[in-house]
Amino acid sequence: xxxxxxxxxxxxxxxxxxxxxxxxxxxxxxxxxxxxxxxxxxxxxxxxxxxxxxxxxxxxxxxxxxxxxxxxxxxxxxxxxxxxxxxxxxxxxxxxxxxxxxxxxxxxxxxxxxxxxxxxxxxxxxxxxxxxxxxxxxxxxxxxxxxxxxxxxxxxxxxxxxxxxxxxxxxxxxxxxxxxxxxxxxxxxxxxxxxxxxxxxxxxxxxxxxxxxxxxxxxxxxxxxxxxxxxxxxxx
Amino acid sequence: xxxxxxxxxxxxxxxxxxxxxxxxxxxxxxxxxxxxxxxxxxxxxxxxxxxxxxxxxxxxxxxxxxxxxxxxxxxxxxxxxxxxxxxxxxxxxxxxxxxxxxxxxxxxxxxxxxxxxxxxxxxxxxxxxxxxxxxxxxxxxxxxxxxxxxxxxxxxxxxxxxxxxxxxxxxxxxxxxxxxxxxxxxxxxxxxxxxxxxxxxxxxxxxxxxxxxxxxxxxxxxxxxxxxx
Numbered sequence: 001x002x003x004x005x006x007x008x009x010x011x012x013x014x015x016x017x018x019x020x021x022x023x024x025x026x027x028x029x030x031x032x033x034x035x036x037x038x039x040x041x042x043x044x045x046x047x048x049x050x051x052x053x054x055x056x057x058x059x060x061x062x063x064x065x066x067x068x069x070x071x072x073x074x075x076x077x078x079x080x081x082x083x084x085x086x087x088x089x090x091x092x093x094x095x096x097x098x099x100x101x102x103x104x105x106x107x108x109x110x111x112x113x114x115x116x117x118x119x120x121x122x123x124x125x126x127x128x129x130x131x132x133x134x135x136x137x138x139x140x141x142x143x144x145x146x147x148x149x150x151x152x153x154x155x156x157x158x159x160x161x162x163x164x165x166x167x168x169x170x171x172x173x174x175x176x177x178x179x180x181x182x183x184x185x186x187x188x189x190x191x192x193x194x195x196x197x198x199x200x201x202x203x204x205x206x207x208x209x210x211x212x213x214x215x216x217x218x219x220x221x222x223x224x225x226x227x228x229x230x231x232x233x234x235x236x
Numbered sequence: 237x238x239x240x241x242x243x244x245x246x247x248x249x250x251x252x253x254x255x256x257x258x259x260x261x262x263x264x265x266x267x268x269x270x271x272x273x274x275x276x277x278x279x280x281x282x283x284x285x286x287x288x289x290x291x292x293x294x295x296x297x298x299x300x301x302x303x304x305x306x307x308x309x310x311x312x313x314x315x316x317x318x319x320x321x322x323x324x325x326x327x328x329x330x331x332x333x334x335x336x337x338x339x340x341x342x343x344x345x346x347x348x349x350x351x352x353x354x355x356x357x358x359x360x361x362x363x364x365x366x367x368x369x370x371x372x373x374x375x376x377x378x379x380x381x382x383x384x385x386x387x388x389x390x391x392x393x394x395x396x397x398x399x400x401x402x403x404x405x406x407x408x409x410x411x412x413x414x415x416x417x418x419x420x421x422x423x424x425x426x427x428x429x430x431x432x433x434x435x436x437x438x439x440x441x442x443x444x445x446x447x448x449x450x451x452x453x454x455x456x457x458x459x460x461x462x463x464x465x
Contacts, residue, residue: 028259033360039248053342057334057358061365069373085374091325135302141260172443174404179422197401228398
């Protein structure tokens with residue numbers, strides 16, 4: 001069994017070079033948070049509003065982040081801790097990294113997790129993961145201001161139109177994202193979680209409107225995510 | 237007062253573009269580092285012809301996504317959210333939900349400069365939360381998972397459908413007809429077996445076009461109704 005690469009994959013040097021992605025991403029988040037916080041105050045937003053937004057974002061992010069962390073474990077087995085950590089901390093999703101890593105294995109005549117998956121396949125997986133994800137970084141890095149100009153040309157600055165634009169985008173995006181779960185009726189836990197999320201969100205929205213409860217309205221998404229997920233449990 | 241707000245926001249956006257570009261470049265370089273390190277220190281280089289073969293397999297699937305995905309998410313994320321989200325990933329499952337939550341609890345209107353500020357704050361904080369949780373997971377390995385109750389571990393892998401379903405339901409409440417049409421379009425594109433980037437293109441841009449058509453139809457009706465009065 002050629003697992004000799006594993007001592008390199010988990011060496012202190014690898015931890016150090018893989019940690020750089022963590023540092024860059026954290027630095028960007030801190031810089032952007034600082035800038036938007038300052039701009040928010042200058043735009044007469046109240047500190048209370050900014051803090052409430054930050055708090056709810058932090059709380060909402062915990063569940064999905066844990067879910068990604070559990071997914072990362074399947075990458076750790078093949079890529080080693082540091083590299084799996086690096087790949088999950090930067091653009092791409094666990095599913096993308098897994099399939100890119102699998103392509104690297106297949107091209108070398110093996111599969112992830114097989115005894116023959118050695119150093120050559122490992123490093124091929126890495127480069128395919130990185131180069132595939134580089135596309136997003138490059139496109140956004142180069143063209144992001146153009147997206148904005150495109151939007152301005154199409155929609156202008158009318159608030160009603162802008163809001164219709166973003167809410168119809170949201171409807172389209174999430175119809176696209178959730179439809180596979182609705183169609184795949186054989187996967188009962190997924191289907192239960194999807195239906196749970198939909199029904200609980202509808203119920204909470206109607207209820208919070210009836211009761212005119214602002215708190216409930218604000219948290220209805222967070223509650224629906226977790227409660228919907230719990231609907232999957234009876235079907236496991 | 238109004239011009240002051242928009243002046244601040246304009247300067248902020250200009251500054252964000254500069255920093256966004258810098259961080260995208262830094263992120264790209266940082267992601268290459270382990271490969272360079274392995275090559276220099278251990279002489280572990282991949283068989284480059286195989287990397288090329290692999291990329292030849294991947295690129296047809298990725299190419300559409302590289303362009304379509306950032307554009308499709310842009311109306312929701314805005315400039316700052318786009319830079320933050322596309323450096324760190326996990327957009328539909330983490331960044332969008334927290335953007336919605338931050339704007340709700342911050343009591344600002346979507347699609348306004350104030351909405352963008354709250355969205356950016358929320359996404360930025362969520363990036364830090366994700367990074368810390370992943371770091372803990374990577375350092376502690378599988379032992380951290382065994383600290384979670386087994387039922388929660390299992391359930392967490394089903395968080396995604398509930399998240400997508402809840403967000404879809406929330407926005408469909410505002411425009412039920414559009415939501416239903418979008419959903420039918422999405423299912424039809426699955427049945428037709430289209431590649432995912434093309435499905436995304438059709439469903440997202442289809443929804444936008446239909447929403448605007450419905451809107452202009454409605455306002456025309458109103459206009460003709462008030463004219464006939």
